[in-house]
Amino acid sequence: MSDAWDDVVGGSKAAARIRTAAIDEFAExxxxxxxxxxIxxxxxxxxxxxxxxxxxxxELLFAIAYEGHALALQVVENADRPDAEPSVRLASVIGRFAAWQAENHRWSRVIQYELAALDREHYRTIVGLRRQTTQVVRGVVDAGHVSGEFTLPDAEGVTLALMSLCVDVCRWYPSGRYDDAATISDLYADLALRLVGAVR
Incomplete structure (x- = not known):
């Protein structure tokens, strides 16, 4: 990771233990x-x-939020396959993003619902990471719209809906038979393609 990562998050094992304990406390x-x-x-x-x-x-909350949002961005970027068809890209990106939310639901719940406690500068930093993640998804949606593979009236609105669906996983997961990340991934990938009106 970058020097900025080490400066904000902290690279020691002790710092990692503190963040893990804080996530549990904040979640509970x-x-x-x-x-x-x-803590x-x-x-x-x-x-x-x-x-x-x-x-x-x-400062501890900021480190937790920065780490979580940076990793989520990395997950989305790694899931994108720019050389593939837009429907394949979207299913991969949304499926993996939703799965990450499920795998890290306590952490995600903290960084989604406690951001108001951050100071202004820290909040702006996190918002910047969130926008970068949204831009990855928007790029895929736009590609499908331009190619004619997606039928949608409002690319921005659909992108916001997709992002909202994914981040909301942390609020209810696990529930009933939806108790593993693979199931969430498959479900949300399919929902994403339906939402954009993908030609199949």
Whole structure:
């Protein structure tokens, strides 16, 4: 990863353990209901031992959000297959993005619903990563629209709908028979193709 990644997230094993514990605490009690003392207690350490890694609870949330959004962007970029037909690209991108949300549903829930706690600069950084992820999906939707493979009246609206479908997985997953990422991937890939009116 980049130097920016190490500066924001922290590359040590101790920092990774702190982030994992914080995700669990934030997911169970919310950002407002969690203290650094609770996070430290979960790890059997003192709050003071956390400060060399993250100077504040907000900085810790930013690291968690940055890592999650950067990885989600990487997942979407890696899933895209620019040389393939738009329908193949869209199924791959949306299927993998939805699966990532399922595989990391507690983490995703935190970074989707606790962003208001970030300071303005940190929030803008996360919004930038989210826009990059959306742009990957929009590029595939536009390619299908231009080629005539997709039939849709509003590329921007459909893109927003696709993104919303995927990120909302973290809110309800797992549920009933939808309890594994592969099932979610197949379902959402099919839904995406139906939503864009893909010619099959």
């Amino acid at each position: 009690h919310g950002y407002g209901g969690t203290t650094t003392r609770r 430290a207690a979960r790890l059997g350490m003192s709050p003071a031992a956390m400060y060399p890694h993250y100077a504040s609870k907000e």
